[in-house]
Amino acid sequence: MVKLDLVHDIQASYRKVVDSMSRPGLISDLAAEAGKLDRDAGCFPSTMIIAMMLLDTEVTFKVFSEKEAQVTHMFNRLTYANTAEAERADFIFVLQDAASDDLRNALQKAKIGELIDPHQSATVIVETEAVSGDKALRLTGPGIRGESFVQVKASADWIQIREEKNAEYPLGIDLIFIDESHRLLCLPRTTQIRKEEVR
Template sequence: MKLDLVHDIQAAYRLTLDSMSRPGLISNISNQADKLNMEISCFGSTLVLVLMLFDTEVKFKVCSEHEAETAKLINQLTYAKETEVESADYILVLKDAKPEDLEEVFRKAYPGDLLDPHKAATIIIETDYVSIDQTLTLTGPGIEKECYIDVKTNDHWVELRAEKNTEYPLGIDLIFTDWHDNILCLPRTTQIAKRVIK
């Protein structure tokens, strides 16, 4: 691995933090992802996020046809512990996961509790691409008025997320990654509406 686990991860962290604090801002971490020289069954950007966010205290779940080998690799790289969806801090829904896997993840992911809402799960979802196409309208904290995004995926994730996040401050945060190593963060405070084109 040519990735510098200090400087490269710090650079990716700053970009991810920007995207999390300004929902709708798409950041690209290909400079870091391109330095990974290992065979992996996930996007490079997804693995960079794993290296950034996971440690010995983290519990995670992988949803993928290659779940066993991916989970083993993540454990070897980060010492994070694999667990079930219900108790995972981070859930990875990789590109080859089935649509019903994503539905199950949204249904079972831990939304936190009123004493510790910050302990809710974060779901990292691989998708074909994220863009600023005007398909979905975002409003909420970190957004001046509104902004627009598109997430190319076959799943009904907008409805699934809305259902999961009805009881604020409970809810889950999302991070999308795509083939081009773009990342898009959607904290639970962000409101999403499908845009009606007249």
């Protein structure tokens, strides 16, 4: 199996994440890069790529998973980033096998920054069954021309908790969803989300 190129492939993935973060609703595909990983890390290969992209010695992270110890050790060994409790972590990973209320807990505990340093907030990376362009959620805000539509298969109350955390802009949290097929969706704090009515 072809090995992941730690420079070229991580940079290619980074560009996709930046595109999706600057154009909320744009679903990027990390399958090409994820397919080059041949290790079982206890998380999606695409999640490992995101960890390798975002983590370093200057930041902290927290993992919610049944395999928390295994994944934490792997991330630490690959990136040298330190762990922290959810309230202080710069990056929080909620993996697919996490307990049913872990996403709620992660979002509620995630730091939102301070007015003098709003960038000192958390980014929450969530593994989910699927993200798609289906018309379940209407997105509006900076980076979106008019409106955009997405569907995220995750616990239903994440939208309300996110709204509460992001109520005092520029404070708030940013979200990255990654699914089993390595599709990636970014929802920065500036994006407004409204559930579409089922007809």
